[in-house]
Amino acid sequence: MSAMHSHADAGHEQHDDHGPAKGIGRWLFTTNHKDIGTMYLVFSLIMFLVGGSMALVIRAELFIPGMQLVDPGFFNTMTTVHALIMVFGAVMPATVGLANWMIPMQIGAPDMALPRMNNFSFWLLVAAFSLLILSLFMPGGGPAAGWTLYPPLVLQTGDALPLAIFAIHLAGASSIMGSINIIVTIMNLRAPGMTLLKMPLFAWTWLITAYLLILVMPVFAGAVTMLLTDHFFGTTFFSAAGGGDPVLYQHVFWFFGHPEVYIMILPAFGIVSEIIPTFSRKPLFGYDAMVYATASIAFLSFIVWAHHMFTVGMPLAGEMFFMLSTMLIAVPTGVKVFNWTATMWRGSLSFEPPMLFALAFLFLFTIGGFSGLMMAIAPVDFQYHDTYFIVAHFHYVLVPGAVFAIMAGVYYWLPKWTGHMYDMSLAKAHFWLSTIFVNVLFFPQHFLGLAGMPRRIPDYSTQFADWNMVSSIGGFGFGLSQLLFVYLIVKCARGGARATAEVWDGALNHGLEWTVPSPAPYHTFEEAPVVK
Amino acid sequence: MKMVKRALAAGAASMLGATPAMAAWSDLNLRVGVTPLSREIYGLHMLILWICVAIAVAVFGVMIYSIATFRKSKGAVPASFDHSTTAEVLWTLIPVFILVAMAIPAARTLVRIDDSSGSDLTIKVTGYQWMWQYEYVGEDVSFFSKLAQASNEARQLGSGIDPATVPNYLLDVDRPLVVPQGTKVRVLITAADVIHAWWVPDFGMKKDAIPGYINELWFNAEKPGVYRGQCAELCGRDHGFMPIVVEVKVRKEFDAWLAAQKAAMQASNAPATKVAQAPPITDEQTTQRVANAE
Numbered sequence: 001m002s003a004m005h006s007h008a009d010a011g012h013e014q015h016d017d018h019g020p021a022k023g024i025g026r027w028l029f030t031t032n033h034k035d036i037g038t039m040y041l042v043f044s045l046i047m048f049l050v051g052g053s054m055a056l057v058i059r060a061e062l063f064i065p066g067m068q069l070v071d072p073g074f075f076n077t078m079t080t081v082h083a084l085i086m087v088f089g090a091v092m093p094a095t096v097g098l099a100n101w102m103i104p105m106q107i108g109a110p111d112m113a114l115p116r117m118n119n120f121s122f123w124l125l126v127a128a129f130s131l132l133i134l135s136l137f138m139p140g141g142g143p144a145a146g147w148t149l150y151p152p153l154v155l156q157t158g159d160a161l162p163l164a165i166f167a168i169h170l171a172g173a174s175s176i177m178g179s180i181n182i183i184v185t186i187m188n189l190r191a192p193g194m195t196l197l198k199m200p201l202f203a204w205t206w207l208i209t210a211y212l213l214i215l216v217m218p219v220f221a222g223a224v225t226m227l228l229t230d231h232f233f234g235t236t237f238f239s240a241a242g243g244g245d246p247v248l249y250q251h252v253f254w255f256f257g258h259p260e261v262y263i264m265i266l267p268a269f270g271i272v273s274e275i276i277p278t279f280s281r282k283p284l285f286g287y288d289a290m291v292y293a294t295a296s297i298a299f300l301s302f303i304v305w306a307h308h309m310f311t312v313g314m315p316l317a318g319e320m321f322f323m324l325s326t327m328l329i330a331v332p333t334g335v336k337v338f339n340w341t342a343t344m345w346r347g348s349l350s351f352e353p354p355m356l357f358a359l360a361f362l363f364l365f366t367i368g369g370f371s372g373l374m375m376a377i378a379p380v381d382f383q384y385h386d387t388y389f390i391v392a393h394f395h396y397v398l399v400p401g402a403v404f405a406i407m408a409g410v411y412y413w414l415p416k417w418t419g420h421m422y423d424m425s426l427a428k429a430h431f432w433l434s435t436i437f438v439n440v441l442f443f444p445q446h447f448l449g450l451a452g453m454p455r456r457i458p459d460y461s462t463q464f465a466d467w468n469m470v471s472s473i474g475g476f477g478f479g480l481s482q483l484l485f486v487y488l489i490v491k492c493a494r495g496g497a498r499a500t501a502e503v504w505d506g507a508l509n510h511g512l513e514w515t516v517p518s519p520a521p522y523h524t525f526e527e528a529p530v531v532k
Numbered sequence: 533m534k535m536v537k538r539a540l541a542a543g544a545a546s547m548l549g550a551t552p553a554m555a556a557w558s559d560l561n562l563r564v565g566v567t568p569l570s571r572e573i574y575g576l577h578m579l580i581l582w583i584c585v586a587i588a589v590a591v592f593g594v595m596i597y598s599i600a601t602f603r604k605s606k607g608a609v610p611a612s613f614d615h616s617t618t619a620e621v622l623w624t625l626i627p628v629f630i631l632v633a634m635a636i637p638a639a640r641t642l643v644r645i646d647d648s649s650g651s652d653l654t655i656k657v658t659g660y661q662w663m664w665q666y667e668y669v670g671e672d673v674s675f676f677s678k679l680a681q682a683s684n685e686a687r688q689l690g691s692g693i694d695p696a697t698v699p700n701y702l703l704d705v706d707r708p709l710v711v712p713q714g715t716k717v718r719v720l721i722t723a724a725d726v727i728h729a730w731w732v733p734d735f736g737m738k739k740d741a742i743p744g745y746i747n748e749l750w751f752n753a754e755k756p757g758v759y760r761g762q763c764a765e766l767c768g769r770d771h772g773f774m775p776i777v778v779e780v781k782v783r784k785e786f787d788a789w790l791a792a793q794k795a796a797m798q799a800s801n802a803p804a805t806k807v808a809q810a811p812p813i814t815d816e817q818t819t820q821r822v823a824n825a826e
Binding site for chain 1: 610
């Protein structure tokens with residue numbers, strides 16, 4: 001990795017003659033990976049705020065016992081749409097945006113391999129989420145059966161159902177196109193000398209993620225299409241009365257759903273694997289092991305799905321298999337955590353905002369890993385299942401896990417994108433507020449779950465009052481802190497101290513993206529660099 | 533913003549009204565429960581929790597040490613090593629052994645949970661939107677159980693009733709399930725409309741109620757008392773409002789109770805006979821039953 005230096009960064013700035021188009025057309029018709037990356041990232045930030053507002057409706061209603069603000073049906077819509085937006089609208093597009101910006105620059109490619117499809121896949125996503133948000137205003141209310149859309153409950157949805165299903169189809173098509181693009185780019189456009197095992201970890205984790213997406217998105221599309229035909233065309237795939245099986249849906253859904261959680265976390269692993277070496281001023285420890293661990297996690301993700309369904313009444317052998325296979329995931333995940341720690345060992349650490357977020361990721365993702373291991377134990381999961389313990393678990397791996405890694409990535413690459421350094425003290429304030437409040441928000445939910453509070457309830461028994469109030473305070477604190485993040489990004493895009501090409505002290509040893517000027521010119525690597 | 537203000541105002545009001553008691557240990561951890569299985573599950577939970585804590589202390593310790601020691605600001609000079617086969621083999625193999633050590637007791641418990649043979653009493657539980665039906669199989673006793681009236685009034689949007697004044701708010705029903713103490717009770721679980729899940733934390737067990745399928749679980753409650761749980765699978769608008777209450781009675785009291793129920797059921801089924809202590813099956817429930825049967 002450290003041998004990765006570019007020779008061909010001499011002639012970048014001469015190629016600006018066909019720069020960005022003017023006006024709105026630039027964004028509507030662009031085929032430039034940087035523009036499309038920016039649009040994905042802005043879209044994801046907007047969705048993060050929309051989904052976050054829904055979370056605040058949930059936390060406001062749960063602030064004290066009793067129903068104060070919303071109808072229970074609307075509460076269910078909020079939990080459902082919050083999850084759908086955060087998963088498909090915020091986290092996934094953010095990692096796709098980072099991939100669009102960074103993968104061509106990391107592997108020395110001039111652009112993505114299929115630029116027009118790149119544009120199409122972004123605008124499909126906008127269409128998908130317009131439909132999903134429109135579904136909130138349909139007669140009968142928005143989708144309210146949980147993001148897992150379990151039948152038969154989901155078939156009680158009103159006119160929102162076809163809209164939500166079509167939104168999922170579009171978002172899925174968008175993801176598949178994005179994945180094909182990433183795979184083709186990585187397979188075909190690597191610079192001479194950039195062998196697969198020299199690629200930065202972020203490109204590696206995305207390559208594996210892209211394969212996961214292509215394998216499971218059609219499965220999900222199939223499952224929701226069967227919901228559609230059950231609802232409108234008289235089929236009974238998921239109705240026992242017609243010879244179908246409601247549990248079949250859960251198997252199909254989680255065959256998609258479990259790889260889906262790795263689709264969200266693997267790119268995050270990649271980002272953290274870029275940042276920790278840079279700010280430890282040391283090469284990544286165990287690069288090969290990191291690649292193999294990522295591949296093992298991806299493989300295991302296909303054989304563990306039914307651990308989401310321990311209470312559906314599987315045969316003993318099934319529960320045993322899914323318990324043991326799930327426990328196995330701890331091994332490659334442990335390897336990753338140990339390798340990141342070993343990367344810091346005897347390094348020379350500095351604590352700029354990207355490193356702070358990566359470190360918070362390291363600690364807090366690991367906590368989420370521990371609760372995940374606890375829930376792998378099937379007999380104990382009979383108690384944890386569908387309580388706030390699982391809510392705490394998946395928020396730990398998704399918020400201070402995936403979301404913090406994405407923020408770390410934004411703080412890492414923002415100067416490269418804008419050409420300006422951002423306000424470091426503001427970024428550190430954002431870091432500390434987010435880290436403190438995210439724990440105030442989610443840690444007490446472990447207690448609530450263990451004490452017996454089920455998830456997805458709009459009101460609760462008074463014994464759960466204290467920790468719900470603490471959690472809600474954390475929720476509002478975390479939500480409001482994100483406004484700082486928005487302000488900081490806007491401020492950095494508009495101006496600030498000039499960033500150097502290397503941006504971070506010693507970053508030149510950690511990737512081709514640091515060999516091009518900041519801001520990165522509209523076209524980079526039109527002549528491929530040679531990687532030694 | 534308006535919503536936030538209202539929530540904060542309501543929160544402040546509730547804090548002035550009644551200071552919430554400080555959370556006790558029992559509010560932070562899993563319940564030990566009152567069945568042999570729930571105790572075993574609790575033991576497993578604690579075992580795995582402590583293993584995780586031990587690993588966390590070790591791993592976080594190394595991370596914190598690195599962060600404190602190898603700082604550029606302290607003039608740390610980076611080493612250049614990038615792998616160590618010994619370390620990597622060790623931290624792949626050691627977790628495997630730890631996992632095996634966890635898996636063995638877990639698998640044993642799983643086998644015991646699965647064995648519902650030799651039960652003395654079978655109860656069929658059916659989930660409805662949004663109540664439970666209990667049928668004592670072979671005893672000709674069955675009734676519905678739904679959220680108690682006081683909770684139901686207090687939980688309406690803007691009811692103005694302080695939940696703290698309602699006994700067992702949201703965890704109380706009109707008619708609890710009654711079971712005998714020290715008896716292996718087998719519970720058959722199904723649903724009439726959508727998926728529900730029947731869960732009493734003190735019994736250590738939770739199982740989905742799925743329309744068209746019959747699941748089972750068993751428990752053997754050792755201590756008489758009242759145990760409360762909730763539906764644990766999202767089942768629509770009032771998912772949060774279909775609690776489960778189980779009353780465990782000593783055998784003699786249970787037998788007397790069952791006999792009284794039987795007599796009452798027969799009396800209410802026989803036309804033109806009116807019995808004062810007949811179980812209050814309301815019109816609403818009967819209608820619901822008919823609707824669901826269709």
